[in-house]
Amino acid sequence: MATIQMRVRPEDLSQVPKSQERIPEPMILVIFGASGDLTRRKLLPALFHLRQANLLPERFAIVGVARRPLGPTFAQDMRAGIIESGGVEANDAKLDEFVSHISYFQLNFDDPSSYAGLKAELERIDKERNIGGNRLFYLATASEFFAGIVENLGAQGMAQAEHGVAEVLIEKPFGHDLDSARELDRRVNAVFPENQVYRIDHYLGKETVQNLLVFRFANGIFEPVWNRNYIDHVQITVAETLGIEGRGPFYEKAGALRDVMQNHMMELLAMICLEPPSSFEAESLRREKHKVWRAIHPIPVQDAVCGQYGPGIMGGEHVVGYRDEERVNPQSTAETYAALRLEIENWRWAGVPFYLRTGKRLKKRATEISIEFKQPPLLIFNRMATGNHCQEIQPNLLKIRIQPDEGIALRFGAKVPTSPSMAVCPVTMDFDYETAFGKSSANGYERLLLDAMLGDQTLFLHRDGVEITWALFMPILQAWAENKPDLFPNYFAGSWGPDSADRLLERDGRAWRNDLGR
Numbered sequence: 445m446a447t448i449q450m451r452v453r454p455e456d457l458s459q460v461p462k463s464q465e466r467i468p469e470p471m472i473l474v475i476f477g478a479s480g481d482l483t484r485r486k487l488l489p490a491l492f493h494l495r496q497a498n499l500l501p502e503r504f505a506i507v508g509v510a511r512r513p514l515g516p517t518f519a520q521d522m523r524a525g526i527i528e529s530g531g532v533e534a535n536d537a538k539l540d541e542f543v544s545h546i547s548y549f550q551l552n553f554d555d556p557s558s559y560a561g562l563k564a565e566l567e568r569i570d571k572e573r574n575i576g577g578n579r580l581f582y583l584a585t586a587s588e589f590f591a592g593i594v595e596n597l598g599a600q601g602m603a604q605a606e607h608g609v610a611e612v613l614i615e616k617p618f619g620h621d622l623d624s625a626r627e628l629d630r631r632v633n634a635v636f637p638e639n640q641v642y643r644i645d646h647y648l649g650k651e652t653v654q655n656l657l658v659f660r661f662a663n664g665i666f667e668p669v670w671n672r673n674y675i676d677h678v679q680i681t682v683a684e685t686l687g688i689e690g691r692g693p694f695y696e697k698a699g700a701l702r703d704v705m706q707n708h709m710m711e712l713l714a715m716i717c718l719e720p721p722s723s724f725e726a727e728s729l730r731r732e733k734h735k736v737w738r739a740i741h742p743i744p745v746q747d748a749v750c751g752q753y754g755p756g757i758m759g760g761e762h763v764v765g766y767r768d769e770e771r772v773n774p775q776s777t778a779e780t781y782a783a784l785r786l787e788i789e790n791w792r793w794a795g796v797p798f799y800l801r802t803g804k805r806l807k808k809r810a811t812e813i814s815i816e817f818k819q820p821p822l823l824i825f826n827r828m829a830t831g832n833h834c835q836e837i838q839p840n841l842l843k844i845r846i847q848p849d850e851g852i853a854l855r856f857g858a859k860v861p862t863s864p865s866m867a868v869c870p871v872t873m874d875f876d877y878e879t880a881f882g883k884s885s886a887n888g889y890e891r892l893l894l895d896a897m898l899g900d901q902t903l904f905l906h907r908d909g910v911e912i913t914w915a916l917f918m919p920i921l922q923a924w925a926e927n928k929p930d931l932f933p934n935y936f937a938g939s940w941g942p943d944s945a946d947r948l949l950e951r952d953g954r955a956w957r958n959d960l961g962r
C-alpha cells in the first residue's frame with residue numbers, strides 16, 4: 445500500500461507560541477512505596493526531566509517512604525535509576541543537584557505510631573528548605589495499604605496543612621470491584637476531600653491520548669463525520685508482548701480486565717466518544733467522560749471473552765505459559781487477555797459497535813484505535829471493473845497509534861495510474877509524531893506529576909468515574925469468577941489471542957485488525 449508522509453514545516457513550529465508554563469509552589473513530595481519499581485523507573489526520571497526543564501520550584505524535597513532500612517543508599521539508587529532511564533550523563537552536575545533534594549524515611553505503613561516520626565521529619569525538612577507547608581503524598585504502595593496510610597496521615601493532622609496545601613495522589617488499582625472501590629473512596633474522602641485527591645491513570649498523561657482532544661476539536665473536518673451516520677465500527681487494542689514481569693501475586697488478583705480494560709481502555713474510549721467539553725477544566729472534561737460511560741449499554745456476558753496464554757515462541761525465544769510464571773498458581777484462572785463488544789446508546793453513537801481487546805504476550809506491542817468508516821455507494825466502480833468480478837474497495841480507515849510509532853494514519857482509495865478500468869488502490873496519509881516533532885522522552889508521569897503539584901485535576905479521575913466503570917464490568921467479573929468461559933490456557937504466547945475473540949467479531953461479519961503499527 446502506498447504511503448504519503450506528513451511533515452511539520454519548521455516555520456509553522458517556530459510560530460507556535462511558547463506556553464506560559466506555571467511553576468508549582470515550593471513543596472515536599474512524599475512517595476509511599478518508594479522502594480518499588482515505579483519510583484525508580486518512572487517517577488524519579490520524570491521529576492528529573494521536570495527539573496531540567498526548570499518546571500520544579502527552587503525549594504522542593506522528595507522523601508521516599510518504605511519499609512526497608514535503605515537510608516542514604518536510596519538517593520544513590522534513584523540517581524542510578526535516572527541514568528539508566530537514559531538521556532543523562534553520570535557526571536551531569538544537574539543530576540547531583542537534583543539528587544541532593546532526595547531523602548528517605550523508613551516506616552511501617554500499617555503502624556500508626558511511626559507516622560508521628562514522619563510528620564516530625566517533614567517539618568524538619570520544611571524548615572530547612574523553607575517550603576512553607578505544602579505536601580503532596582504519592583501512594584505507590586500495594587493497594588491494600590492505601591486506606592490505612594491515608595487514615596494515619598489524617599490522624600497525625602497531615603491532611604490539612606496549617607499553611608499551604610495537602611494533597612494525596614493514588615496509583616491504580618482503585619479497588620478490586622465496585623464495593624471495594626466505594627469503600628476506598630469513603631475512607632479516603634473521610635480524610636481528604638475530593639478536591640485534594642488525585643487518582644492517576646498514566647494513560648491520561650500520554651501525549652497521544654491528549655492529542656485525541658486536539659485532533660477531534662481543533663480541526664474542523666473530522667467532527668462532522670464523527671458519528672453513527674459515517675462510522676461503521678471502532679476497534680481499540682492494547683496489545684503487549686511482555687508477560688507479567690514478575691508481578692505474579694498482583695496479577696493473580698487483577699487479571700486483564702481489572703488491570704487495563706476497566707481503566708486505561710475506558711479512558712481511550714471516553715476520549716474518542718465524548719462530546720466537546722466547554723473547557724479543558726477538570727469539572728467539564730470529567731462530566732463529558734462520565735456521560736459516555738453512563739451511556740454504555742449493559743454489556744451482555746456473552747459479548748466478553750477472556751483468555752490466558754500458554755507457552756509459545758516470541759522473538760525466536762521460547763517463553764513459558766502464564767501458569768508457569770513465578771509466584772503464579774499452576775491452576776490459575778486469572779485472565780491475561782480480555783476482549784469485548786459494547787455499544788453506546790446516545791445520539792452520536794447508537795448502533796456503532798466498539799470492539800476492545802487487551803492482552804499480555806501477544807504478537808506485537810501496539811496500543812491503537814482504528815475507526816472504520818462506512819462505504820459510499822460503489823456501484824460505478826464495480827461496473828467499470830475488469831473481468832467478471834467486482835473489485836474490492838476498502839473502506840476509509842483512521843488509525844490512531846497511541847504507542848509505539850505514535851501517529852495518525854488515514855487510508856483512502858486512489859486511482860491506480862494508467863489503469864483504464866478505474867482500478868482503486870488503498871493509500872495512506874501518515875502523520876508520525878517523531879518525524880514531525882522529534883523524539884519525546886516524556887513518559888506520561890511528567891505531565892501528571894506537574895499537574896498534581898499545580899493543583900490541576902483535569903487529567904485525574906474523579907471517584908464517580910471510577911465507580912461508574914466498575915459498575916459496568918461487575919456482571920462480567922462475577923460471571924467469570926463463577927465460570928470461566930474458556931479452558932485455560934487458550935492462546936499461545938506470541939499469537940493474537942484466543943479463537944473466541946475472533947468469533948466475537950465474526951458474528952458481526954468483521955475481523956480484528958492485526959496490521960497494527962506503521
Ligand code: BG6
Nearest residue numbers: 616646684686703704708811847
Ligand atoms: C499498567 C498495567 O497500568 O499499564 C500493566 O498494570 C501494563 O500491566 C501497563 O503493562 C501498560 O502501560 P503502557 O504505558 O506500557 O501501555
